[in-house]
Amino acid sequence: MMKKKKHKLLKYCCVAIGVIVVGILIAEGVSSFRRGKVDTSKGIKIIKQAEKGNVTAIENKIEKLEEKDQTQKKADERENEDTDKNYKAIFANSVIMGDSISEAFTEYDILNASSVIAKIGVELDELDDQVAKVEKLNPQVIFLSYGMNDIIATRGDTKEFVKQYDALLEELNKKLPDTKLFVNSIFPVQQQEIEREPVYEKLADYNEALRELCDKRQIAYIDNTDLVSDSYYEEDGVHFKADFYPYWLNHMAEVAAL
Numbered sequence: 001m002m003k004k005k006k007h008k009l010l011k012y013c014c015v016a017i018g019v020i021v022v023g024i025l026i027a028e029g030v031s032s033f034r035r036g037k038v039d040t041s042k043g044i045k046i047i048k049q050a051e052k053g054n055v056t057a058i059e060n061k062i063e064k065l066e067e068k069d070q071t072q073k074k075a076d077e078r079e080n081e082d083t084d085k086n087y088k089a090i091f092a093n094s095v096i097m098g099d100s101i102s103e104a105f106t107e108y109d110i111l112n113a114s115s116v117i118a119k120i121g122v123e124l125d126e127l128d129d130q131v132a133k134v135e136k137l138n139p140q141v142i143f144l145s146y147g148m149n150d151i152i153a154t155r156g157d158t159k160e161f162v163k164q165y166d167a168l169l170e171e172l173n174k175k176l177p178d179t180k181l182f183v184n185s186i187f188p189v190q191q192q193e194i195e196r197e198p199v200y201e202k203l204a205d206y207n208e209a210l211r212e213l214c215d216k217r218q219i220a221y222i223d224n225t226d227l228v229s230d231s232y233y234e235e236d237g238v239h240f241k242a243d244f245y246p247y248w249l250n251h252m253a254e255v256a257a258l
Contacts, residue, residue: 169217
């Protein structure tokens, strides 16, 4: 009888322990399930955000590469087009007057000598010989490109610069009344040249004064400010390499409808 009671009690204890264990497992399972649900939601959100960020970044990179490719294609097309142009023929009835920057047109054999009247270091108050030469040539179009040396000569005095440039325009109008005049802006210089000649910090003021003079006289002003990039400059930060000149000629020809 005692053995049966002991066996029965042991059986109840085992059942009770089993119920407790199952309860614990169920509770842990529910808790884990709940925790897992929250973690999964957050994880999915993070993953989606990461995927979205990666896709956006990739799309931006692809877009930039496509833009770069298109820019390069246009540059190549323009370069090929420039190579095929006969600038000596296009500017046969034109003359470019200027300083050493303009003189490079003949040094690089891009234009005929009859289309360029230029001299190294020349200033606006030293142009008697150049004016006499251009009068004899009597071109249909004159492109003027002065100012780089005059910024130093006038030491930042834009009024004196405008006075001298205005006198040149007046003289050309009198001697060549049927010739159309175009005035090039002064090209920017690199920082190293500004450090060497601080007066070049006023270069933009000179160009603005020159633009106002052209507006007053109703003469076409050719803005070259954005035409150049660092790769075109010689080591001195002022003069240009040969491959720059076709771009400048294209710009002048476009404005003058040559």
